[in-house]
Amino acid sequence: MVHIEFTINGQKAALDIPADITALETIRSLIGLKGTKEGCGIGECGACTINVDGKAINSCLMLGARLDGTTVVTVEGLATKENLAPVQEKFMENHGVQCGFCTPGILMSAHALLAENPDPDHKEISRALSGNLCRCTGYSQIFVSVKEAAKLTDQLNQLKKVGG
Numbered sequence: 531m532v533h534i535e536f537t538i539n540g541q542k543a544a545l546d547i548p549a550d551i552t553a554l555e556t557i558r559s560l561i562g563l564k565g566t567k568e569g570c571g572i573g574e575c576g577a578c579t580i581n582v583d584g585k586a587i588n589s590c591l592m593l594g595a596r597l598d599g600t601t602v603v604t605v606e607g608l609a610t611k612e613n614l615a616p617v618q619e620k621f622m623e624n625h626g627v628q629c630g631f632c633t634p635g636i637l638m639s640a641h642a643l644l645a646e647n648p649d650p651d652h653k654e655i656s657r658a659l660s661g662n663l664c665r666c667t668g669y670s671q672i673f674v675s676v677k678e679a680a681k682l683t684d685q686l687n688q689l690k691k692v693g694g
């Protein structure tokens with residue numbers, strides 16, 4: 531067993547985990563946050579995407595032990611009590627929401643992108659979402675949603691600045 535301590539969705543977590551389990555198993559089975567999905571389990575679909583220290587990571591490819599000392603956000607941690615995150619709000623408004631398997635991962639990739647690049651162009655969005663697969667539909671509404679979320683994030687940041 532390995533002892534790990536990390537922050538997940540703003541809460542401290544400390545637990546003993548088997549050394550060979552993934553971050554995905556740790557989060558879903560041991561912590562009980564089921565929003566992060568297991569699709570392929572081999573790093574190809576993006577359903578398991580979480581944000582680790584601000585980066586979008588396939589949690590099925592990461593050992594749980596490597597969560598130690600990190601700050602993790604899962605799809606459950608995007609919204610506050612009062613508000614949805616900009617990506618959630620704009621995906622809903624612009625019909626970017628797909629099924630329950632791919633959407634959490636897409637949101638987490640989009641969230642990490644906007645944290646790093648507040649005004650991404652089409653190519654940058656495409657690159658950021660290239661690891662999130664959905665063969666059921668087109669991606670155009672997803673692209674619109676990410677662009678709109680970028681605008682909303684910018685507006686919120688401006689308001690924060692004005693409010694001090």
Ligand code: FES
Pocket residue numbers: 567568569570571572573574575576577578579588589590591
């Ligand atoms: S479940 Fe991790 S990439 Fe598919």
Ligand code: FES
Pocket residue numbers: 628629630631632633663664665666667
């Ligand atoms: S995999 Fe979710 S809608 Fe296609």
